Amino acid sequence: MENDYFPDFRHNPIRWNHAVEFIIEDIPGGGTIAKSDFKSDSTVMQEGALLGVDASGIYHIVKTAKVWNDTVLNATGINVYKEHEFKAADILIDTGLSGTARNIQSIDTTNRDYDVFSFASGLGIALAESDVLIQADASGVNSDYKYFPVAVAIADEPVNLLNKNNGAGLLTSGRVKTDLMPYPIDENIKALLPSIRFV
Secondary structure (H helix, E strand, O other), X not given: OOOOOOOOHHHOOEOOOOOEEEEEEEOOOOEEEOHHHOOOOOOEEOOOOEEEEOXXXXXXXXXXXXXXXXXXXXXXXXXXXXOOOOOOOOEEEEOOOOOOEEEOOXXXXXXXXXXXXXXXXXXXXXXXXXXXXXXXXXXXXXXXXOOOOOEEEOOOEEOOOXXXXXXXXXXXXXXXXXXXXXXXXXXXXXXXXXXXXXX
């Protein structure tokens, strides 16, 4: 049943000028999104955000970041574009899982164009401009993604860290415009969502 929070898009599946452009299938009733994943100054979970789900059925934003410039092997500082939800103490790895996952010690946000992630030790790989990093489940070798994407947020939803977890409509099959997505993705991430066409 349609309501203000989880509208039934199946009656009007095409949405122009949206990240989520065409809806074939969504999760009935949407899902509950963990507020603790977001940065302290975040106020909106944006349409097009990728979401994974934990064993209890709570959805979590799949955190990614795009590398700002080429980074040498074992660099302990990485410049990334500002479009991300990473916080200090989060763990990250390259999406190809070829490096070593590291805890973010601090994030410097003072530069106008990019943020700087700092680590005690490097990821063990050189990074190229526009490479994508993703949140990992544990530091060190043999780590994996913390949350595997299973759905895409259909619309902007407010994030209030003082309130309970918020709900969102969730796309599982359809078409998404990559250039309108709020956070970076790459071919490794797209491959995990075979029912979604990225254009």
